[in-house]
Amino acid sequence: MGFSSHFIRASAALQHHPSKFLVLVALSSGSLVAYSESQPDAVTSAADLTQKEPRKKRLVVLGTGWAGTSFLKDLDVSQYDVQVVSPRNYFAFTPLLPSVTCGTVEARSIVEPVRKIIRKRKGDIDFLEAECYKIDAANNKVLCRSIVENLVGPKEFSLEYDYLVVAMGAQVNTFNTPGVKENCHFLKEVEDAQKIRRSVIDCFENAILPGLSEEERRTSLHFVIVGGGPTGVEFAAELHDFFSEDLVNIYPMVREFVKITLIQAGDHILNTFDERISSFAESKFARDGIEVQTGCRVLSVSDKDISVKDKAKGQIFQVPYGMVVWSTGIGTRPVITDFMEQIGQGKRRVLATDEWLQVKGCQNVYALGDCATIDQRKIMDDISAIFKAADKDNSGTLTVEEFQDVMADILIRYPQLDLYLKSKHLRDVSDLLRDPQGNSRKEVDIEGFKLALSQVDAQMKSLPATAQVAAQQGAYLSNCFNRMELCKKNPEGPLQFKGSGRHSFRPFRYKHFGQFAPLGGEQAAAELPGDWVSMGQSTQWLWYSVYASKQVSWRTRVLVVSDWTRRFIFGRDSSRI
Numbered sequence: 001m002g003f004s005s006h007f008i009r010a011s012a013a014l015q016h017h018p019s020k021f022l023v024l025v026a027l028s029s030g031s032l033v034a035y036s037e038s039q040p041d042a043v044t045s046a047a048d049l050t051q052k053e054p055r056k057k058r059l060v061v062l063g064t065g066w067a068g069t070s071f072l073k074d075l076d077v078s079q080y081d082v083q084v085v086s087p088r089n090y091f092a093f094t095p096l097l098p099s100v101t102c103g104t105v106e107a108r109s110i111v112e113p114v115r116k117i118i119r120k121r122k123g124d125i126d127f128l129e130a131e132c133y134k135i136d137a138a139n140n141k142v143l144c145r146s147i148v149e150n151l152v153g154p155k156e157f158s159l160e161y162d163y164l165v166v167a168m169g170a171q172v173n174t175f176n177t178p179g180v181k182e183n184c185h186f187l188k189e190v191e192d193a194q195k196i197r198r199s200v201i202d203c204f205e206n207a208i209l210p211g212l213s214e215e216e217r218r219t220s221l222h223f224v225i226v227g228g229g230p231t232g233v234e235f236a237a238e239l240h241d242f243f244s245e246d247l248v249n250i251y252p253m254v255r256e257f258v259k260i261t262l263i264q265a266g267d268h269i270l271n272t273f274d275e276r277i278s279s280f281a282e283s284k285f286a287r288d289g290i291e292v293q294t295g296c297r298v299l300s301v302s303d304k305d306i307s308v309k310d311k312a313k314g315q316i317f318q319v320p321y322g323m324v325v326w327s328t329g330i331g332t333r334p335v336i337t338d339f340m341e342q343i344g345q346g347k348r349r350v351l352a353t354d355e356w357l358q359v360k361g362c363q364n365v366y367a368l369g370d371c372a373t374i375d376q377r378k379i380m381d382d383i384s385a386i387f388k389a390a391d392k393d394n395s396g397t398l399t400v401e402e403f404q405d406v407m408a409d410i411l412i413r414y415p416q417l418d419l420y421l422k423s424k425h426l427r428d429v430s431d432l433l434r435d436p437q438g439n440s441r442k443e444v445d446i447e448g449f450k451l452a453l454s455q456v457d458a459q460m461k462s463l464p465a466t467a468q469v470a471a472q473q474g475a476y477l478s479n480c481f482n483r484m485e486l487c488k489k490n491p492e493g494p495l496q497f498k499g500s501g502r503h504s505f506r507p508f509r510y511k512h513f514g515q516f517a518p519l520g521g522e523q524a525a526a527e528l529p530g531d532w533v534s535m536g537q538s539t540q541w542l543w544y545s546v547y548a549s550k551q552v553s554w555r556t557r558v559l560v561v562s563d564w565t566r567r568f569i570f571g572r573d574s575s576r577i
Contacts (some may be wrong), residue, residue: 013478033140058082058160058190059481060142061131064091066113066467067369069552070474076123083150083159087131087147090113091552092190095467098234098518100193102200102242102290102479106188108216108558112552130157132168136360140164163364165352170370170465173331176244179301184326187231196325196352200239201576203322204247207254218257220270220322226265226298226304227327230517233281235325236262237520240288261291261319263308268294268516272464277525280535311414321384330449330465336371336394355413355507357477369470369476374508378457379414380450386410388447397443398430403433412506463510476508516543 061068064086072084090111095510099105118125134143141158144208145485162478172188174180178478200223212348248255262269268278269285269292271394285292299307299316303555306319332340336351343361345352351358351367351377353511359365360375390398390406395499410420426432433441434450444452463469482503483505515526524540534542544564551557 017411051559053331057161057162059084059165060085060164061158061165062086062142062463063167063169063367063369063371064088064484065167065169066094066470067169067474068165069114069117070124070471071165071368071478072474074108074475074482076478076479079482079485080163082125084114084118084125084127084160085130085132085142085144086114086127087129088189089127090190091117093547093551093556094360095547097187097190098231098238099247100190100236101187101196101235103197103574104238104242104567105323105563107194109563110551111190117552123310129354133335135164135166135335135365137339137342137365161364163481165416166359166365166367166371167369167470167474168333168336168371170330171333172326173329174326175328175541177300179300179303180298180326183301183303184226185325187235187325187327196235196323198576199323200242201574204251204254206322206575207257208251214257217254218259219320221254221258222321223260224321224324225260225262226306226324227328227329227498228262228266228269228292228294229327230270232262232264232325232517233269235327236260236285236290237428237518240290241520243290245475246574249527250574258292260289261293263296263298263306263319264292264294264299265311268295273515273525274527274533276533277527277535280525281517281519284521284523288520309391318555320365323470328368333371356480356505357473357508363462369475370465373462376460377414377417379410379417379453380457383453384446385452387446388475397445398449399443400433403449414456415507415509416459417456418451420456424461445454451496466515468513468515469510472510473508480505485529486496516546518543 002134020234028177040476059080059082061072061082061084063085066083069091070087072465093110096105100107101108113263114127118127121222129148130144130146132142132144135145136158138164139160141160142164143158145156170326172186185196187196203220203223207217212220212344215288224446225236225239243258243260268275270278270281279397282292293308295311296308299309301307304320306321307316308319309316314525332350338352340346340348343359345361351372353367353372353376354360357366357368357372357374359367359372386406387398390402392402404540407417433444433448441448497514512529514526517525518524519541522540523535524538524543525535526539526542548557548561
């Protein structure tokens with residue numbers, strides 16, 4: 001075996017160096033002696049004959065949510081040595097989590113194994129089921145801990161990276177309200193939805209036990225949702241349908257004790273939607289018997305009741321409950337908070353990136369999804385540089401032609417300008433040069449230029465923490481990485497004005513495709529592009545078609561549709577599993 005191995009290596013050497021004649025002598029010990037007719041020091045080793053390929057850049061991705069999965073699906077993995085770290089080995093279609101809480105859709109129908117997703121990619125991706133507990137930016141390392149129980153061997157390990165993509169999402173924001181973590185359910189993960197489903201059944205089973213007073217039964221069947229955003233509203237609607245369509249037939253003896261209360265700190269529920277949708281949702285809930293308490297802030301949560309303050313009246317009252325679900329927004333994870341301290345962002349609430357999704361303060365770290373926010377550059381901060389670049393003849397004034405020439409780049413670099421033009425119903429950027437009387441001007445100086453753009457930055461808004469934003473960011477960043485080596489540039493470089501070459505990567509631009517709000521009873525509301533608002537049963541069927549089409553695979557698409565069909569025919573399953 002040893003002879004064959006050495007002989008193959010020698011033959012390979014002859015192919016690479018035909019001018020050198022090698023003599024192989026097999027000794028009795030089985031070893032080989034090699035010598036050449038050329039110089040004695042010309043012996044070539046196998047290692048020298050092997051041509052080493054250039055090392056691929058090490059790319060570490062933290063998270064397998066909407067942002068991370070979207071990034072991996074579009075990434076050209078042949079260019080990088082990719083390692084993915086996540087505490088869950090699946091991708092979850094989180095918009096359907098409220099449906100899982102009541103058995104409208106089963107948990108396994110909305111999840112897809114990560115290894116199955118990355119197996120479809122061209123190239124190798126290593127997946128590690130672990131959690132990252134520290135990002136060491138100074139040494140380009142991430143420290144991880146396996147979540148596998150009864151693990152044989154070391155539980156902690158570290159990974160080095162050339163590029164790091166942070167897509168770890170966020171955690172539930174409790175606003176440091178006492179008792180929330182100990183007594184409330186959350187609705188952020190698949191496991192949360194499964195716990196809520198069991199708790200709902202437990203509340204009904206407890207309410208029919210003998211020896212309970214009416215007040216105790218009423219308390220056990222009082223379901224409280226804190227937070228009137230899309231998740232809280234959709235869960236309240238799902239819970240009402242679960243009771244009115246299924247549980248009322250199984251537990252008829254306690255139907256009169258069931259109550260659903262939605263507590264919202266703002267003046268309206270669904271306040272991020274169009275006002276028409278908020279009003280429609282509130283009136284729909286009023287007809288269904290769902291109590292909506294707006295303008296109320298939760299002070300504390302005990303194991304028996306919730307302390308609530310009416311902000312308008314200043315009164316504090318107690319709300320007894322059987323189960324409470326906390327859905328009031330998101331907060332930063334501790335590992336991200338620690339990372340922010342390292343890079344000089346300790347005073348911020350959320351990790352800040354530039355418009356190319358590069359973390360500010362790090363040259364090789366990118367963040368996307370709920371764990372980060374884009375710190376949009378203000379146009380007024382760069383107004384002098386913009387004017388100088390546009391004033392090509394150094395006359396101290398801009399003509400309409402010079403103004404239009406630079407505006408093409410400014411519209412790309414500063415998205416708020418496009419929003420400003422739409423809000424003012426301006427047909428062309430040259431309309432910005434009109435004087436206060438509305439007359440056109442042929443030239444404008446620096447002060448006039450500043451005045452024309454002074455109100456643009458008021459249009460800047462933070463992107464919502466939604467699956468739609470995260471998915472678009474993942475697709476955008478993967479496109480940047482796919483072209484990074486080709487362009488020999490990083491995606492974080494500055495945009496160049498005309499005449500000096502445009503940048504290879506445009507800043508990230510979010511495109512809103514609309515949002516849905518299922519309200520129960522086969523009723524839904526939708527806010528779609530073009531200021532189109534739709535409400536009613538037809539919108540619910542549109543919701544079905546959109547959510548089915550957005551599933552990550554044909555497997556989950558078929559399972560979700562079959563779950564909806566099963567619910568229409570047989571109803572929801574009330575088993576405690």
